[in-house]
Every structure is written in structure tokens, then in C-alpha cells.
Amino acid sequence: MIKSKNNIDTGKLIERVQLQQNRTYREIEKAINRPPTSMYQYIRNSSIQTGILIDLCYAMKYNFFQEIANKLPNEFTKTDKDAEEKLAQKTAYESRIAELEEENKILKVQVDLLMKIKG
Structure with a gap:
């Protein structure tokens, strides 16, 4: 070989x-x-x-x-731990934003319903 x-x-x-x-x-x-x-x-x-x-x-x-x-030589690309952490953090933020948007939709419906009942 x-x-x-x-x-x-x-x-x-x-x-x-x-x-x-x-x-x-x-x-x-x-x-x-x-x-x-x-x-x-x-x-x-x-x-x-x-x-x-x-x-x-x-x-x-x-x-x-x-x-x-x-x-291996230092100039070779290596896994960037900071980039991995940033990606994980971004994913967590995006997930939290989606949860908050869904909660916001529910709250808007509840507010509209209360406004109809009250007024």
C-alpha cells in the first residue's frame, strides 16, 4: 500500500x-x-x-x-466552537420567538373576546 x-x-x-x-x-x-x-x-x-x-x-x-x-497545520479549517454555540443559541432564540408568537396570537384572541363581551 x-x-x-x-x-x-x-x-x-x-x-x-x-x-x-x-x-x-x-x-x-x-x-x-x-x-x-x-x-x-x-x-x-x-x-x-x-x-x-x-x-x-x-x-x-x-x-x-x-x-x-x-x-495538522494550523491554517487548516477546524470546528469553530464559538460558531457551534452561536448556532445553538440562534436555534434556541428562534424556538422561543415561535413560542412567544403563538402565545401572542392566543392572547390577541382572548383580548378580542373580552372586548366583545365588555363592549
């Missing part, structure tokens, strides 16, 4: 975290429901399927994707 010149060696990342956590290959393999020697293959290879890496993230409680993202 031809590796990209920009490849980030996931095998080394996984091995470093595994050693830092002082966990055995077999313990991790069981946690991700993989056969024996799987971890050896993952560590030996410089790339890995994202589905397997996600399983390893959960099993090892470590965000390999964040580490990989941090190794």
Missing part, C-alpha cells in the same frame, strides 16, 4: 497511549471485540480504518482524532 507523504503514523500514536496507560494488547482487544494479535497489527501499521480507531478511542478513553487534528 502506498502511504501519503503527509501520513500521521497512527500505529505509533496507539502504541504510545497503550504504553502510557500500561494496558496489555489483549485487554484492549477484548474491549473492542477483536481477535488476538489485532493490536499488534494496528501498532505495526502506520494507518488504520477510522471505525477501528473510534473503537480504540472508546476502549482506551483517548481521543486519537483530536491528537491527529492537532498534528
Whole structure:
């Protein structure tokens, strides 16, 4: 398999975290429901399927994707947490406005009814 010149060696990342956590290959393999020697293959290879890496993230409680993202150049687009928060806030405001508009309609009907009764 031809590796990209920009490849980030996931095998080394996984091995470093595994050693830092002082966990055995077999313990991790069981946690991700993989056969024996799987971890050896993952560590030996410089790339890995994202589905397997996600399983390893959960099993090892470590965000390999964040580490990989941090190794990319700073000028690369990254998720803007402020933009996400602003979007969530905007959605909440829009929902609240819709609720208030509906309440306003009901109140107008009630006022009209009271005006008819009173006058």
C-alpha cells in the first residue's frame, strides 16, 4: 500500500497511549471485540480504518482524532466552537420567538373576546 507523504503514523500514536496507560494488547482487544494479535497489527501499521480507531478511542478513553487534528497545520479549517454555540443559541432564540408568537396570537384572541363581551 502506498502511504501519503503527509501520513500521521497512527500505529505509533496507539502504541504510545497503550504504553502510557500500561494496558496489555489483549485487554484492549477484548474491549473492542477483536481477535488476538489485532493490536499488534494496528501498532505495526502506520494507518488504520477510522471505525477501528473510534473503537480504540472508546476502549482506551483517548481521543486519537483530536491528537491527529492537532498534528495538522494550523491554517487548516477546524470546528469553530464559538460558531457551534452561536448556532445553538440562534436555534434556541428562534424556538422561543415561535413560542412567544403563538402565545401572542392566543392572547390577541382572548383580548378580542373580552372586548366583545365588555363592549
